[in-house]
Amino acid sequence: MTTPTTSRPPSLPRLGVFKFASCDGCQLTLLDCEDELLGIAHELDIAHFLEASSDIGTGPYDLSLVEGSVSTPEHVERVRRIRDQSRHLVTIGACATAGGVQALRNYANVEEYLATVYARPEYIETLATSTPISAHVPVDFELRGCPIDRGQLVEVITSFLAGRKPGIPNHAVCFACKRRGNVCVTVAHGTPCLGPVTHAGCGALCPTYGRGCYGCFGPAATTNLPALVPLMHRDGMSDEDVGRFLHTFNVTAFTAVEGEGPG
Amino acid sequence: MTDPENTVAVPGAPTEAVLDRDGLDELVRVLVRRGRTVIGPTVRDGAIVLDELESADALPYGWGVELEAGQYRVRRRADQAAFAHSAGPQSWKSFLHPERVRQWSAERRPDGVLSVRPEAPQSVSYAFLGVRPCDLRAIRILDRVMGGGRYRDPAYLSRRTGAFLIAVECTEPGATCFCVSMGTGPAADAGFDLALTEVVDAAGHRFLCRSGSPEGAAVLAELPRRDADEPTRAAAASAVSEAAERMGRSMPPVDLRTLMRDTLEAERWDDVTARCLSCGNCTMVCPTCFCTTTEDVTDLTGDHAERWRRWDSCYDLDFSLLHGGPVRATPRSRYRQWLTHKLGTWHDQFDSSGCVGCGRCIVWCPTGIDLTEEAHALHQEATRTESAP
Structure with a gap:
């Protein structure tokens, strides 16, 4: 038996990063991982990431990070092709997990929007709704936020490499806020805050700076909006204000749990 | 010490x-x-x-x-x-x-x-x-x-x-x-x-x-x-x-451990559940709530791993997650678990009440759920049930 003098490096898992209707902020979070970026590039073959490189590798991909919502007829076809090429598909950000800000049109007349926004609406081909990726293809994991949290993205990639479940809690922002030692902005200042019904993950960023959570991570695993809404009224919000508060970054997700009691 | x-x-x-x-x-x-x-x-x-x-x-x-x-x-x-x-x-x-x-x-x-x-x-x-x-x-x-x-x-x-x-x-x-x-x-x-x-x-x-x-x-x-x-x-x-x-609040003058044991099916639990956000704030501010979970952390190479312990709460759906789902899936079961443990089964486990009367859970509950009010309501419901023919 001979010992080979050279060995081929073991092939690295291939990473694909894809974008649908979105602002690019979530995929840029990957480039913001300054301390971890070299480590990520060392452990993964970054095969498709247009924000980082024009060197585009074809599929299949072991891990695909998908940003953005399905917003056009072309998106519907493309997301299926990406799913077919991906062993694991993780959606990142409020657009991909809940349809994003652009899902406001789901509750309005798209033709009116088109006529208002575009000089030549006939050039625009769009669906009447903006929907999350999971409405079209099976998704292995959804990472919330607008934008996503850098530490959570690294955790998702690290757990994928280790073959374990990501350590991403499903509880409310309050858990993180209290652990951080913050003074509750609602109880102590009378500031309306969606923390008690919003999915943790940001590290309670807004309350740490004295402002109320505006729910950019979408609903927590359990919510009770009928119990929270009266507090927002008490603290000076009108029905319209409450509507705007809930119906911005995760309009579809909060609308889905709005009338529900404790769950 | x-x-x-x-x-x-x-x-x-x-x-x-x-x-x-x-x-x-x-x-x-x-x-x-x-x-x-x-x-x-x-x-x-x-x-x-x-x-x-x-x-x-x-x-x-x-x-x-x-x-x-x-x-x-x-x-x-x-x-x-x-x-x-x-x-x-x-x-x-x-x-x-x-x-x-x-x-x-x-x-x-x-x-x-x-x-x-x-x-x-x-x-x-x-x-x-x-x-x-x-x-x-x-x-x-x-x-x-x-x-x-x-x-x-x-x-x-x-x-x-x-x-x-x-x-x-x-x-x-x-x-x-x-x-x-x-x-x-x-x-x-x-x-x-x-x-x-x-x-x-x-x-x-x-x-x-x-x-x-x-x-x-x-x-x-x-x-x-x-x-x-x-x-x-x-x-x-x-x-x-x-x-x-000058105490602002008081508990009903009964044995709270017995009250908790005897009111597990009270209607009051539904009433309080309607106001409960399951946000866990009461447990985080409680000076005796001690529950934790473990977080295993690895680095990108997988060559370095750490085990951390962090505060958790019986209000977290994942706190009682076992194979097949959470043991306490409803907010009602989670609120009841917290209060009956704090005032009741804590005695069985640690030979005292788990509540010291500091009132933090009342103040820092966003919706203002007051455990003394809940205890009074449970006591009244139990008394009504007893006196009913």
């Missing part, structure tokens, strides 16, 4: 004295000189929080609080009292049982062999200034939970052992306080190194100070002080006994 038995006076050391504000200043200086990290109340972000004190100047002189269910406001007082407030957003648990603690780390060497390194014990030496009698009791409960029994927690014990406790008796209870119902205050009886009672009257702003341990007496001996006089003693005693008459 403060040993309640070990209260033998050092010969010549004072066991009781009166301090002025300069005595309090010197107290913090002496503790810092002795290598202590001094934690006490201070004003931050519109609340009286617990934080490291570099000097007694950081104490909330002239500040009070206005408390209600789901509401907390700091208020300027007419006097310059330092301790005329009640429980704030944190408890001493935040320091003795921190929200996140590393338990061990492991490295995989290039040859594949794993080496596991246990976490070194914390070397901090705490002095807690301003421990209320209810919180003194809460620390004693945590001592049993974390430091007693077969499995003692080294992370807790490394912080707790040798901690110097300066109790401050309550003279200004909040609208959400009910230590009298729970038998925990407003006077401090034992378990402290020093106990202060603040007196503000025509004769001036001063503190009656008693030592409860040899170290307490030794520290007191280093402070500028004068002999305890009868008017100060009388003013301190009446301030504390008047506080006992």
Whole structure:
């Protein structure tokens, strides 16, 4: 038996990063991982990431990070092709997990929007709704936020490499806020805050700076909006204000749990 | 740990004295000189929080609080009292049982062999200034939970052992306080190194100070002080006994353990569930809630792993997650678990109530759920059911 003098490096898992209707902020979070970026590039073959490189590798991909919502007829076809090429598909950000800000049109007349926004609406081909990726293809994991949290993205990639479940809690922002030692902005200042019904993950960023959570991570695993809404009224919000508060970054997700009691 | 038995006076050391504000200043200086990290109340972000004190100047002189269910406001007082407030957003648990603690780390060497390194014990030496009698009791409960029994927690014990406790008796209870119902205050009886009672009257702003341990007496001996006089003693005693008459809340005068056991199917649980956000705030602010979960963390290479322990809560759906789903899937079952454990089954587990009557869970519940109100309602429902034909 001979010992080979050279060995081929073991092939690295291939990473694909894809974008649908979105602002690019979530995929840029990957480039913001300054301390971890070299480590990520060392452990993964970054095969498709247009924000980082024009060197585009074809599929299949072991891990695909998908940003953005399905917003056009072309998106519907493309997301299926990406799913077919991906062993694991993780959606990142409020657009991909809940349809994003652009899902406001789901509750309005798209033709009116088109006529208002575009000089030549006939050039625009769009669906009447903006929907999350999971409405079209099976998704292995959804990472919330607008934008996503850098530490959570690294955790998702690290757990994928280790073959374990990501350590991403499903509880409310309050858990993180209290652990951080913050003074509750609602109880102590009378500031309306969606923390008690919003999915943790940001590290309670807004309350740490004295402002109320505006729910950019979408609903927590359990919510009770009928119990929270009266507090927002008490603290000076009108029905319209409450509507705007809930119906911005995760309009579809909060609308889905709005009338529900404790769950 | 403060040993309640070990209260033998050092010969010549004072066991009781009166301090002025300069005595309090010197107290913090002496503790810092002795290598202590001094934690006490201070004003931050519109609340009286617990934080490291570099000097007694950081104490909330002239500040009070206005408390209600789901509401907390700091208020300027007419006097310059330092301790005329009640429980704030944190408890001493935040320091003795921190929200996140590393338990061990492991490295995989290039040859594949794993080496596991246990976490070194914390070397901090705490002095807690301003421990209320209810919180003194809460620390004693945590001592049993974390430091007693077969499995003692080294992370807790490394912080707790040798901690110097300066109790401050309550003279200004909040609208959400009910230590009298729970038998925990407003006077401090034992378990402290020093106990202060603040007196503000025509004769001036001063503190009656008693030592409860040899170290307490030794520290007191280093402070500028004068002999305890009868008017100060009388003013301190009446301030504390008047506080006992001004409790904002009370528990129903029944055996709460039996009440919890006998009302498991009460309709009131549905009523409170409609108001409960399952946000876990009550458990995070509770000075005795101790539950944690583990987080295993790896780096990108997989060659370095760490196990962390962090606070968790029975309100977290994942807290009771087993194969197949959570044991307590409904908010009703989670609220009931918390209250019946706190007031009832805690006795079976740890030989005491888990509630000390500090009222934090009432204040910091965004929707203002009040456990005393719930206990009264459960008691009334049980009484109605009993008297029904």
